[in-house]
Every structure is written in C-alpha cells, then in structure tokens.
Amino acid sequence: MLTDGSDVRLTEADAEGEAGRARGRSVLAGAFALLEVLADAEAELGLTEAARRAGLPKSTTHRLLEQLCGMGAAEHRIRGYGVGPMFGRLCEGRGRTHAWLRAAVGRPAVRLAKLSRSDVVVGVSSGSEVLVVATFAGHSARLPVLRPGTVLASPTPLVDVLFNGAEEALGSARAAGLSCAAAPIHAPDGRVVAALGVLGSCPAELARLRYLVVLAAGEAARELTGSPRVR
Structure with a gap:
C-alpha cells in the first residue's frame, strides 16, 4: 500500500x-x-x-x-x-486538612471509643500506604499504639477499605499484639476519603464490634455532608 x-x-x-x-x-x-x-x-x-x-x-x-x-x-x-520553607508550608496545608477531618469524625469516633472500650484510629491514603491522622483513646484511657503520623503498609484493614473497596474489614493492624476492624468514610459524592478503625487485642471481640464500626463510619460520612472542603 x-x-x-x-x-x-x-x-x-x-x-x-x-x-x-x-x-x-x-x-x-x-x-x-x-x-x-x-x-x-x-x-x-x-x-x-x-x-x-x-x-x-x-x-x-x-x-x-x-x-x-x-x-x-x-x-x-x-x-x-x-x-526548605516551601516544604514546611505544604506540610502545614496538609495538617490543616487533617485538622478539618479530625473535627468532622471526632464525635462518632469518640462515641465508638467509649462504646467499644477500645482505641479508635482514622487514616487517609498516602501513596500506597495509610497515614494515621487521628487517634481516640477508649474507656481504659490507654494511649493508642498507632499515633498520628504513623504510616501503615499493607496488609491492614485500613488499607483494605481505602484501596481495595471493602465496606468493612478485620485483621492485623501491624501493631504489637493488636487487631483492627475498619470501615470506609465516604464523601457526599461516594468517594472514600478516610478509614475508621477500632483496635483491640482480641480478634473475636472486634468481629462483634464490626457493626458499631460501620455505624460510626456512616455517622462520620454524614458529618462530612455539609462541608464544602470535601473535594
């Protein structure tokens, strides 16, 4: 041709x-x-x-x-x-985003911590990993093992709900002796913007708490509904 x-x-x-x-x-x-x-x-x-x-x-x-x-x-x-200074400004901007997220999920997370008597964590996606941005101590007032700033690699339930589309997940939290039950927090348009998880040493107990975790994540999503900063 x-x-x-x-x-x-x-x-x-x-x-x-x-x-x-x-x-x-x-x-x-x-x-x-x-x-x-x-x-x-x-x-x-x-x-x-x-x-x-x-x-x-x-x-x-x-x-x-x-x-x-x-x-x-x-x-x-x-x-x-x-x-340099630009790096600091970028970190400050992300910190403000996390502060807004912490405020939005605070009430349901605190309620979940009290009802479950376990520590609660909130994580967001950071590349292919999960960055813990908030922790809430349970009834025992024990300091959470997963503090803000902790980066979690797969496999964890928080990774499953943030990246793999799971509506709930149960498994190891990759912290010493702890398991985690987690559920996604959805933005008004349906996107998963964060994950809510409860930590404990007994997987069987966390399996029974999964329903409460899903309810708390749903309540956190409703807290986000009226916020113009979810993009």
Whole structure:
C-alpha cells in the first residue's frame, strides 16, 4: 500500500511524546525521592549521601537539589542540604486538612471509643500506604499504639477499605499484639476519603464490634455532608 509517510511521522511523534512523558515522570520521582530523604534525615545531608539514600546518580542529584533550592522546597545549608520553607508550608496545608477531618469524625469516633472500650484510629491514603491522622483513646484511657503520623503498609484493614473497596474489614493492624476492624468514610459524592478503625487485642471481640464500626463510619460520612472542603 502506498503512503506519503505521514503515518510514520505520526508514529515518531508519538514515540517522542511518550519518551518525554517518561522523562518527566522520572525527574518528578527523583525530586520526590530527594525530598523524602531530606525530610527523614536527622541533620542536613551532603550531596554524596543524599544521592546514595535517594538511589540517584550524583550529577542528577546535584541538578535536582539546585532546582529544588531555587523553588524553596530544599535549601543549601552550611553542612549540606535540608528541606526548605516551601516544604514546611505544604506540610502545614496538609495538617490543616487533617485538622478539618479530625473535627468532622471526632464525635462518632469518640462515641465508638467509649462504646467499644477500645482505641479508635482514622487514616487517609498516602501513596500506597495509610497515614494515621487521628487517634481516640477508649474507656481504659490507654494511649493508642498507632499515633498520628504513623504510616501503615499493607496488609491492614485500613488499607483494605481505602484501596481495595471493602465496606468493612478485620485483621492485623501491624501493631504489637493488636487487631483492627475498619470501615470506609465516604464523601457526599461516594468517594472514600478516610478509614475508621477500632483496635483491640482480641480478634473475636472486634468481629462483634464490626457493626458499631460501620455505624460510626456512616455517622462520620454524614458529618462530612455539609462541608464544602470535601473535594
């Protein structure tokens, strides 16, 4: 079949576009990897150590760090690199979102903690993991093992309801000796925006509490209904 070559040019353009998008994703992933290692470091990191921890070439690390410093996400200090003021503002913004979420789920979570005499946790998605953003002590007033800021990887019931579409889940909370029963909290448009879980040392007892967990998650969803900040 005769062709004027336009289909070949289109294919080449598509290939270049895909390559450009792949490079963009790679650069973005590298920048976030560097921000993560800087945030986790107890002190500023030198160029070589930052590159090693992020798993990036030294030249790439230097280029990305200078770009991040230019936009305020990182800063070049006397002994190396650390997170910059923009990083702090981003964290503050997320903290305000979590404060709003804690206020919305507070009443049903406190009621669940009292009725179950167990600790209650609220988690949101953070990449492929769950970030605990609120904890409520049960009747025993025992401090929750899963404190705000704890990151949970799969498998946990909180992961199941946030990522796997489960309407309720029961299993290990990946905390010493604890199990968890969890249910999703839905936004008015049906999206799952958080997970509510109750913690305990006896899986059989938590199985009996699943109904209360589902009710509390539903009440928390109704608290969200009138809020314009659910997007």
